Amino acid sequence: MAQPQKVVLAYSGGLDTSVIAKWLSVERGLEVVTFTADLGQGEEIEPARAKAKAMGIPDNHIFIEDLREEFVRDFVFPMMRANARYEGDYLLGTSIARPLISKRLVEIAHQTGADFIAHGATGKGNDQVRFELSAYALDPDIKVIAPWREWDLTSRTALIAWAEAHQIQVPKDKRGDSPFSTDANLLHTSSEGKVLEDPWQETPDYVYSRTVNPEDAPDTPEYITVDFEKGDGVALNGEAMSPATLLAALNELGRKHGIGRLDLVENRFVGMKSRGMYETPGGEIYARAHRGIEQITLDRGAGHLKDELMPRYAELIYNGFWFSPEREMLQAAIDHSQDKVTGTVRLKLYKGLASVVGRKSPFSLYSEAHVTFEDDAGAYDQKDAEGFIKLNGLRLRLLSRRNRDA
Numbered sequence: 001m002a003q004p005q006k007v008v009l010a011y012s013g014g015l016d017t018s019v020i021a022k023w024l025s026v027e028r029g030l031e032v033v034t035f036t037a038d039l040g041q042g043e044e045i046e047p048a049r050a051k052a053k054a055m056g057i058p059d060n061h062i063f064i065e066d067l068r069e070e071f072v073r074d075f076v077f078p079m080m081r082a083n084a085r086y087e088g089d090y091l092l093g094t095s096i097a098r099p100l101i102s103k104r105l106v107e108i109a110h111q112t113g114a115d116f117i118a119h120g121a122t123g124k125g126n127d128q129v130r131f132e133l134s135a136y137a138l139d140p141d142i143k144v145i146a147p148w149r150e151w152d153l154t155s156r157t158a159l160i161a162w163a164e165a166h167q168i169q170v171p172k173d174k175r176g177d178s179p180f181s182t183d184a185n186l187l188h189t190s191s192e193g194k195v196l197e198d199p200w201q202e203t204p205d206y207v208y209s210r211t212v213n214p215e216d217a218p219d220t221p222e223y224i225t226v227d228f229e230k231g232d233g234v235a236l237n238g239e240a241m242s243p244a245t246l247l248a249a250l251n252e253l254g255r256k257h258g259i260g261r262l263d264l265v266e267n268r269f270v271g272m273k274s275r276g277m278y279e280t281p282g283g284e285i286y287a288r289a290h291r292g293i294e295q296i297t298l299d300r301g302a303g304h305l306k307d308e309l310m311p312r313y314a315e316l317i318y319n320g321f322w323f324s325p326e327r328e329m330l331q332a333a334i335d336h337s338q339d340k341v342t343g344t345v346r347l348k349l350y351k352g353l354a355s356v357v358g359r360k361s362p363f364s365l366y367s368e369a370h371v372t373f374e375d376d377a378g379a380y381d382q383k384d385a386e387g388f389i390k391l392n393g394l395r396l397r398l399l400s401r402r403n404r405d406a
Contacts, residue, residue: 006114007145008033008105010131013048015170017120019159020147021055022166024118028145033061033112035105039097040068040186040244055168063108067100068186072243075100075322076187076283080290081231081341082334083306084314089264091280091287092317093188098127099322102134106142118145126269130320137323180207186247188260188280199265199275210251210279214258214352221350223357224253226289228345231338233286247282254281257349269319285347285354292345292356296364302337309333 007024011017011034024030034057036048045064052062075096086092105117117135121127123146132144153159163170181193189210196203205213226246227235233246241249254260260281268274294303309330316327343361347354370380 004029004031005116006031006033006109006112007116007118008035008109008112008114009118010101010105010120011036011048011052012120013045013051015163015168016159018051018055018168019153019163019166020118020120021052021057022168023147023151023162024145025056026166027151030116031061032057033063033108033114035063035101035108036065037101037104038064038066038068039071039100040248041184042189043184061112063104065104067104068244069242071097071100072186072247076247077232077243078331078335079317080283080287081338082310082313082330083287083291083294084310084317085287086314086318087264087266088311089262090266090278090314090318091188091262091283092314093185093278093280093283094127094183094190095130095318095320096187096322097185098130098320099134102131103138105131106135106138109142110139116143116145118147121146121148123149124270124272126318126320129269130322133320134323182209184209186244186251187283188278190276190278192274192276196275196277203263203277207277208261208279211255211261211281212258214261217256217258217351221348222253222257223346223348224285225344225346226250226286227343228290228293229342231290231335231341233289247286250282250285252282253349254285254354257354258352259349259354260284261352285349288354288356289345289347290341292347292359293341293343293361295356296359296366297341297343297361298337299365306334306337 007028007030009017009021009024009032011021013036021032021034024032034048034052036045038045049062049064053059079092079096084092086095102117105119108114109117119128119131121131128146128149132146135142135144153162160170179194180191180196183190191207195201195207225237226233227238232243235241236246236249260279260283262278262280263275264278265273265275298306313327313330313334316322316324316330321327340361340363342363343359345356346358348357367379
């Protein structure tokens with residue numbers, strides 16, 4: 001008798017992915033391998049092992065991995081070098097996690113001889129696209145199963161009934177409709193659905209989990225410094241830290257001061273608009289600091305070109321094209337720009353704001369001798385400005401004469 005084919009499932013240990021694990025076994029006849037990633041979501045992931053074992057999955061088919069350092073070092077930091085914000089606001093916390101999860105799904109599939117990978121993303125959202133585009137970029141022959149696009153469990157009631165029929169424990173807080181859904185990792189927490197679906201209504205306080213209300217934040221500002229080397233953060237207040245440790249420390253500072261809240265209506269890649277609430281406390285501080293050090297170390301031409309490239313780069317990540325050649329090409333240009341982005345930024349944290357108040361670098365392009373309102377000792381000849389203005393104004397004068405005489 002032939003052995004059943006294997007599938008590697010992105011498994012959180014929650015109700016949805018537990019139902020998917022059992023469904024893949026019962027309805028599709030597949031041997032299930034589970035993969036649970038610790039991306040700094042702020043909750044214990046080891047219970048996922050016990051839940052998987054309770055469904056009959058053997059120990060050698062249960063993969064639980066701490067990917068926090070890889071996540072920040074190889075995905076978050078490269079994205080932050082680009083100052084990437086989707087549609088000008090969103091720091092891409094969910095988007096940037098998906099390619100890493102897909103990468104490990106494919107690698108575990110190869111390791112275990114699995115034919116399929118599976119995920120719990122719905123057919124309405126962006127994550128299905130991100131998971132699958134990443135997987136196909138890494139293995140063109142991999143097969144993907146997306147149960148939410150296949151099964152007839154189209155409501156929470158149907159899902160719970162199926163779980164109970166197959167002896168899957170249903171936590172009390174999962175009964176009935178959830179007021180909103182969340183996704184979390186070391187970079188952010190996102191919330192959407194139900195109470196957030198009316199874009200006119202303010203986000204209720206109980207939705208926020210990563211930040212205090214800015215109105216309740218300390219009345220005294222806190223000053224911090226972040227050190228950068230070649231565009232990446234390396235120290236907080238002079239203390240050297242690994243990428244994940246630095247982001248975690250900034251998260252705590254951001255939580256305390258109510259920094260990083262974003263209420264956004266965005267354009268999903270699949271075509272619809274959606275309203276979500278994002279909390280990115282450490283990421284917002286870090287992003288402000290990175291722009292601060294670039295202000296004195298990047299040439300104007302390089303800096304302005306980066307700002308032109310950023311929307312395209314951010315859109316590629318949002319749409320799931322992390323492993324595409326165009327994203328890699330843009331990354332090469334961005335990384336080249338960071339060679340001298342080294343130095344220290346001082347920030348003021350106060351009631352929801354992270355403000356850059358100081359910056360210094362051994363590679364600074366800022367020249368006090370040239371910008372001073374005092375005697376510049378010949379560093380800049382103001383008479384040179386006359387010819388500069390006339391040359392730049394020549395075409396405007398010609399246009400003006402033509403239009404006047406027409």
